[in-house]
Amino acid sequence: MIEDVLMHIDRLTVKYHHYTAVDRVSFSVKAGDFIAIAGENGSGKTSLIKAILGLTHAAEGVVNKHVSGPIGYLPQNTVVQDRAFPASVEEVVSMGLLATKSFPRRFGRADRERVRESLIRLNVANLAKKRFGLLSGGQQQRVLLARALVANPYILILDEPTSALDQAMRKRFMDILQSLNQAGVTILLITHDIGGIGEYVNRVIYMERRILFDGSFTAFCEQAELSPYIHTHAMRHKGEDEAS
């Protein structure tokens, strides 16, 4: 089978003044991949993703995108949105279509239909008229996932999507991501806590400013030199899952 490379990241480096947050990181993303980029807090994961998305300037290296089209993005910490912000769920999801519009950006009937379909896909159509800020953390993440998917992106990038969710909600959210991946959506996910996520992905990239590991989750758990991280995160949740 020919594996289509969607994106190749080549020696990407991000610096903040004299501090190097991401140091010559290279890897490829293939169509259908489900990749977890793992590492401790401050290991450069978010800087790497921001550089890939063009949100942060890369001091060196390039991101070669082999496919044109929208990228689905779920930023970090959107779950703790201001509860008083008056944005309805359908207004939030429609933001996902902005990348497909040119100035002046306006939404028509076809766009509203796409928003409705995306809400149905994530099983949150009943929340369409509700205020986003009043939803539970799990519901908010599903709505934001609907926003990230509404423009049919060729890749979905999620930054710590489960960090604000409890264990049950995290499992439900990961089940949704798995079914999306099985339906052909390529996913790149950042997490500081690989526990409860590793089993779902086909590839783990572990980084501490540089890439220290790139391979399967099973192989990752056998890395003796990464044992403090693996013991703290990967194994702990494994134990919790088995107990529950």
Added chain:
Amino acid sequence: MTWLELLRAAFTYGFMWRALIVGVSIALSSAFIGSFLVLKRFSMIGHGLSHVAFAAVAIGLFFDQAPLLITLPMVVLTAVLVLKLNESADVHGDAAIGLAAAFSMALGTTLASIGGGFNLDLYSYLFGSILTIKMLDLWLAIGLSLIVLVTVFLFFEDLFTMTFDESFAQVSGIRTKRLNTLLAVLTGLVIVIGIRAIGTLLISSLIIFPTVIAMQFSKGFKATILIAVISSVIIVFVGLIGSFLFDLPSGSAIVLLNGIVFFFVYVYHRLIKR
């Protein structure tokens, strides 16, 4: 003269019509832009810029020039400078606004003290006076509020997305730095529009009150703007008529009315509706 006769008489005066047209222009533009500023937690930019407007008016009066023609470039320029100062990360946003506001007040009061003779004029600019609205103010208010309304209409979805989630807006191809600058410039324009009828010290409240009142009711963003605009127009209209009937400074009457409406809406929403 009964109140009804007084009210009828009010509409026979040219200055009253000018005040109402200027008032509606301010109500529309400030409520439109206020929704973005309040939710982006930028409302204090309006407050800071209104202090700069005070200094600009004092400079105008000191040199015997039309104050609004000096205020317009000075406020817009400060809006951009405050934003750039904030972006440079050397000075935090609220500190940059505080610096500009304090310096401007000091400059304005110093000029008023040296000038001596224009304190009464300056007072009318501080709290608004419907009697002082001239044809130039009227056309300036109509023109500037049209610019604000058309710009917000054209950039509506971009502004909404940036207000809700700036990094997502960037990924969607929105140039957020430019849009933030545009928002600051539009805020400056709204401040200038409101100087005559509301006054430099009170105009920023017209940016904040309508949105905060509307937020008590609505679940969606478009509905919030619609409620903010409608309530703002009604309150400004009633406030201007009230200022004529009771011989009050127009800005004070409008802001007091906004405060009373907000109090009842808040109490109703928090205590009775729940």
